[in-house]
Amino acid sequence: MNDDGIEDVLFKVLSYSLEGTYSAMHLFVVTRRSSDSSFELARHTKADS
16 A cells, blocks of 8 residues: 555454444554555544444
């Protein structure tokens, strides 16, 4: 996603209530600055319904 030659990871997290109508979706993109660095959050998007 940031075109640095190191693959990024997309996580999709769904949350919902067992009763009622609440639901939410979160998308997280994690990346590394180099092949030996730790993962860090690059982007987070949230959608409620």
